[in-house]
Amino acid sequence: MVERGGTPPSGDADLHPWPAPFDQPFYVLLNLAVGGNFDGNPDATTPSAAEMRVDYVRVYGLEAEKQPAGQRPRMTYPWTPVPARPALPDGNLVYNPSFDWADTDPRVTPGAPRLEGVSGSAFWTLFTSDGKVTLSSDTAADNALKADITAPGSVNYAVQVRQDGLNVEAGGKYEVSFEVWAAQPRAMMVKVGGGPNRGYAAYSGEQTVQIGTAKARRTLTFDMKAVTDAAARLEFNLGNAGVGPVWLDNVVVKRVGNAAGARPRPVTATSCTTRALPRTAPPTPALRACPAPLTGVPGRAARVA
Ligand SMILES: [Ca+2]
Numbered sequence: 001m002v003e004r005g006g007t008p009p010s011g012d013a014d015l016h017p018w019p020a021p022f023d024q025p026f027y028v029l030l031n032l033a034v035g036g037n038f039d040g041n042p043d044a045t046t047p048s049a050a051e052m053r054v055d056y057v058r059v060y061g062l063e064a065e066k067q068p069a070g071q072r073p074r075m076t077y078p079w080t081p082v083p084a085r086p087a088l089p090d091g092n093l094v095y096n097p098s099f100d101w102a103d104t105d106p107r108v109t110p111g112a113p114r115l116e117g118v119s120g121s122a123f124w125t126l127f128t129s130d131g132k133v134t135l136s137s138d139t140a141a142d143n144a145l146k147a148d149i150t151a152p153g154s155v156n157y158a159v160q161v162r163q164d165g166l167n168v169e170a171g172g173k174y175e176v177s178f179e180v181w182a183a184q185p186r187a188m189m190v191k192v193g194g195g196p197n198r199g200y201a202a203y204s205g206e207q208t209v210q211i212g213t214a215k216a217r218r219t220l221t222f223d224m225k226a227v228t229d230a231a232a233r234l235e236f237n238l239g240n241a242g243v244g245p246v247w248l249d250n251v252v253v254k255r256v257g258n259a260a261g262a263r264p265r266p267v268t269a270t271s272c273t274t275r276a277l278p279r280t281a282p283p284t285p286a287l288r289a290c291p292a293p294l295t296g297v298p299g300r301a302a303r304v305a
Contacts, residue, residue, distance in 0.1 A: 018072035084167035084230035091254040093166040095123040100143040131158030131239040144249035156189040158239030168232040177219040178251040182211045183244040189237040223259030
């Protein structure tokens with residue numbers, strides 16, 4: 001639960017006492033949705049009539065996970081991984097933006113992912129569903145990442161080159177830019193968004209980028225209207241748009257200002273509560289009353305449609 005004001009909880013003390021929020025009436029919603037964060041927007045191929053059939057709905061309580069009042073189950077607060085990965089000195093949130101950081105580079109942290117078999121690929125991840133791709137470092141092209149797609153798959157994320165761990169702040173205006181070219185003109189979908197904990201929310205929207213055969217820099221911007229996500233992802237979705245190689249290099253995601261209608265970011269991030277203070281338990285020193293609700297910046301995570 002993110003309380004109004006846009007500051008995610010950083011610990012149990014920021015939340016109402018357990019069993020909140022499960023001490024309120026809930027409802028179950030079964031809807032036949034078109035579009036949304038996961039499947040993307042409808043297009044000409046979307047059926048114009050559809051049917052949802054429901055067999056049964058049952059809701060169970062898990063006895064083994066019941067907790068006495070006041071004893072909140074252990075939570076990891078996935079919205080606020082600590083510490084957030086700092087931007088590079090030039091403000092870039094993308095690490096190894098040029099696909100040439102050596103594994104011995106001190107900026108390559110232990111456990112950083114790599115693209116299998118691709119040198120200089122720390123911090124980058126490949127996801128495929130029904131697409132197939134061969135990745136390599138193109139030494140003849142300034143170590144650009146070469147993604148040779150051999151099976152396009154049926155969805156744009158069927159071939160997805162991705163970087164996780166970008167700290168994208170609520171109320172920020174962001175610029176995404178990169179160099180790209182392909183053997184044949186084609187398109188791809190670029191997105192800065194959340195992972196599974198955020199329902200794959202598309203903070204940037206799903207941006208279609210046209211790719212030509214000459215190396216060119218593409219730039220797009222977006223306003224971060226969801227709460228801060230220190231585990232945001234930059235996705236290059238190369239599926240479902242033909243076969244052949246695509247090259248990527250010199251990728252930048254950086255904050256370039258404030259989102260329209262957003263307040264300036266606070267100097268220091270602290271926890272806050274909208275509950276009346278003081279409470280039964282002594283508040284932690286960092287706990288304070290939230291500022292007045294914002295206008296124009298939703299104070300909670302984007303929902304899964
Ligand atoms: Ca490079």
